[in-house]
Amino acid sequence: MNLTKNVKLLAWVEAMTKLCKPDSVRWCDGSQTEADELCRLLVKGGTFIPLPKRPGSFLCRSNPADVARSEDRTFICCKEEINAGPTNKWADPVAMKKELLARFDGCMKGRTMFVIPFSMGPIGSPISHIGVELTDSPYVVVNMRIMTRMGQAVLDALGNGEFVPCLHSVGCPLAPGQKDVAWPCQADAANKYIVHFPEERSIWSFGSGYGGNALLGKKCFALRIASSMARDQGWLAEHMLILGLTNPQGEKIYVAAAFPSACGKTNLAMLQPSLPGWKAECVGDDIAWMKFGEDGRLYAINPEAGFFGVAPGTSMRTNPNAMKALEKNCIFTNVAQTPDGDVWWEDMTDEQPPHLTSWTNKPWAPGSNEKAAHPNARYTAPISQCPVADPAYNDPKGVPISAILFGGRRPATVPLVFEAFNWQYGTLLGSMQASETTAAATGMVGQLRHDPMAMLPFCGYNMGDYFAHWLKIGRTAKDQGKLPRIFFVNWFRKGHDGKFLWPGFGENCRVLKWIFERVKGTSKAVESAIGHLPMPGALDVTGLNLSHASLHELLHVDPKGWLADIESLKLQNAKFGDRFPKELTHELHELEKRLVNLEVTV
Numbered sequence: 001m002n003l004t005k006n007v008k009l010l011a012w013v014e015a016m017t018k019l020c021k022p023d024s025v026r027w028c029d030g031s032q033t034e035a036d037e038l039c040r041l042l043v044k045g046g047t048f049i050p051l052p053k054r055p056g057s058f059l060c061r062s063n064p065a066d067v068a069r070s071e072d073r074t075f076i077c078c079k080e081e082i083n084a085g086p087t088n089k090w091a092d093p094v095a096m097k098k099e100l101l102a103r104f105d106g107c108m109k110g111r112t113m114f115v116i117p118f119s120m121g122p123i124g125s126p127i128s129h130i131g132v133e134l135t136d137s138p139y140v141v142v143n144m145r146i147m148t149r150m151g152q153a154v155l156d157a158l159g160n161g162e163f164v165p166c167l168h169s170v171g172c173p174l175a176p177g178q179k180d181v182a183w184p185c186q187a188d189a190a191n192k193y194i195v196h197f198p199e200e201r202s203i204w205s206f207g208s209g210y211g212g213n214a215l216l217g218k219k220c221f222a223l224r225i226a227s228s229m230a231r232d233q234g235w236l237a238e239h240m241l242i243l244g245l246t247n248p249q250g251e252k253i254y255v256a257a258a259f260p261s262a263c264g265k266t267n268l269a270m271l272q273p274s275l276p277g278w279k280a281e282c283v284g285d286d287i288a289w290m291k292f293g294e295d296g297r298l299y300a301i302n303p304e305a306g307f308f309g310v311a312p313g314t315s316m317r318t319n320p321n322a323m324k325a326l327e328k329n330c331i332f333t334n335v336a337q338t339p340d341g342d343v344w345w346e347d348m349t350d351e352q353p354p355h356l357t358s359w360t361n362k363p364w365a366p367g368s369n370e371k372a373a374h375p376n377a378r379y380t381a382p383i384s385q386c387p388v389a390d391p392a393y394n395d396p397k398g399v400p401i402s403a404i405l406f407g408g409r410r411p412a413t414v415p416l417v418f419e420a421f422n423w424q425y426g427t428l429l430g431s432m433q434a435s436e437t438t439a440a441a442t443g444m445v446g447q448l449r450h451d452p453m454a455m456l457p458f459c460g461y462n463m464g465d466y467f468a469h470w471l472k473i474g475r476t477a478k479d480q481g482k483l484p485r486i487f488f489v490n491w492f493r494k495g496h497d498g499k500f501l502w503p504g505f506g507e508n509c510r511v512l513k514w515i516f517e518r519v520k521g522t523s524k525a526v527e528s529a530i531g532h533l534p535m536p537g538a539l540d541v542t543g544l545n546l547s548h549a550s551l552h553e554l555l556h557v558d559p560k561g562w563l564a565d566i567e568s569l570k571l572q573n574a575k576f577g578d579r580f581p582k583e584l585t586h587e588l589h590e591l592e593k594r595l596v597n598l599e600v601t602v
């Protein structure tokens with residue numbers, strides 16, 4: 001039953017029903033009864049397997065051709081190609097609409113079209129925005145119920161207001177009497193379309209049922225469409241975790257951090273500090289929307305209500321808080337199954353179980369050539385179940401951000417931590433971010449890729465303009481002194497023996513402690529060519545079995561490595577032509593001069 005009088009919404013649902021021709025239309029109320037009914041349906045259809053060890057939880061295996069975000073089928077369709085920029089795949093909006101209309105025509109025959117009203121961010125927050133997703137996938141509905149605030153309460157908050165229309169179909173109509181498969185999707189990559197129309201603020205997604213391709217509130221809305229809304233409206237939509245950090249004296253700050261996909265964002269967001277008396281609490285693990293408050297500070301909300309985290313590598317050692325959040329009411333996609341009806345993935349336990357059923361539904365045993373879980377296997381879990389959920393994660397005001405961290409997976413060159421001289425130089429550092437690619441997207445793994453602000457696959461417009469927007473945020477801040485301080489971190493630096501130099505995980509709180517103390521003005525730094533590095537002794541390494549040589553290497557500035565990075569960066573920046581801000585060219589030039597001076601002195 002639908003309880004809205006929103007004229008635009010009613011007209012759009014009617015038009016899309018005519019186009020997609022579903023057998024029925026169902027407005028989702030977001031209730032537990034509705035979710036239970038859909039999960040029963042998914043079990044009956046063979047999509048879900050109940051997990052007796054985890055109440056309210058299910059295992060799901062996708063089609064092996066539909067396991068990650070399809071970046072090369074992701075389009076930004078604005079009128080002028082230049083406004084999508086060189087890092088996005090552009091298509092003409094008129095031609096693309098025509099192509100999509102042909103695909104969507106009758107695509108939901110034999111299926112139900114679900115109408116999912118959802119709020120990105122706490123309902124009613126001045127930083128939140130509303131979307132409505134139409135989908136023929138009940139798997140998407142039950143995931144959206146965890147990942148967003150969804151249902152009737154959102155329609156009530158929407159009234160006659162604006163929403164982002166998000167149309168999704170797995171693209172597999174059913175003929176009368178045709179039996180459905182467990183994971184309908186278009187197996188041919190070329191038949192998938194993840195399409196954004198930033199000028200009309202709408203999303204059309206066809207052919208995939210997986211993650212960011214199908215849960216349209218996440219990457220499509222909260223990053224690609226929201227980044228272009230943020231540019232127009234003077235705020236920031238970023239690929240960042242948000243965490244609260246409290247020192248032993250009870251003082252608290254909030255930090256936002258941008259890392260590329262599968263670089264440990266979720267682990268940092270739920271960090272269990274190893275230092276006595278320090279507390280870290282999680283507001284979000286993937287996306288931050290930030291707006292200036294009346295007091296001139298940047299306030300952040302997490303637009304999501306759940307985690308869609310990478311399962312492999314998650315364990316009681318690496319992320320005990322995530323493990324605890326996964327005990328009930330979760331959906332596990334493409335993990336392995338144990339004979340006693342539980343889930344397993346690589347590195348979840350020290351010992352591999354002797355017998356499993358792999359994510360491809362085959363018997364699996366240690367030593368097998370294939371992975372038991374897909375490297376991009378995911379869990380969907382409510383934030384409310386995270387034992388270290390921050391008390392303010394649902395606060396409509398958001399949380400004031402004191403520091404922004406950039407980082408990536410860099411085996412060499414980039415020190416463990418350093419601080420930018422100011423916002424403008426910090427923006428340059430963000431624009432220089434690079435990381436090794438991971439399994440979160442289809443394509444090669446382990447290649448160094450330039451990924452500015454970890455937004456490369458997620459910025460909905462020309463990234464040259466995006467850098468200019470960051471500079472404008474800094475320039476137009478009411479009070480420059482209240483802007484977050486910008487830091488760069490790298491947990492992944494390796495020594496000459498190829499081993500990680502830094503223990504990472506809970507020990508990362510030592511780096512956060514230095515950042516906390518920089519914000520409070522109590523810790524010392526030395527100025528270097530690239531920024532402020534911790535003064536010897538300022539980074540708390542007590543109790544860590546870290547040699548002097550390793551610490552030296554971790555904080556060492558290698559001018560040759562930096563200058564080589566700058567050369568490849570110049571090639572990247574040149575692609576933006578005159579859209580690349582002059583201020584950043586100047587900052588880069590100054591950095592280069594400082595590094596050349598350093599090179600001649602070492």
Ligand code: OXD
Binds near residue numbers: 069212286
């Ligand atoms: C994600 C990603 O799923 O960044 O969060 O790929």
Ligand code: MN
Binds near residue numbers: 239262286
């Ligand atoms: Mn992400």
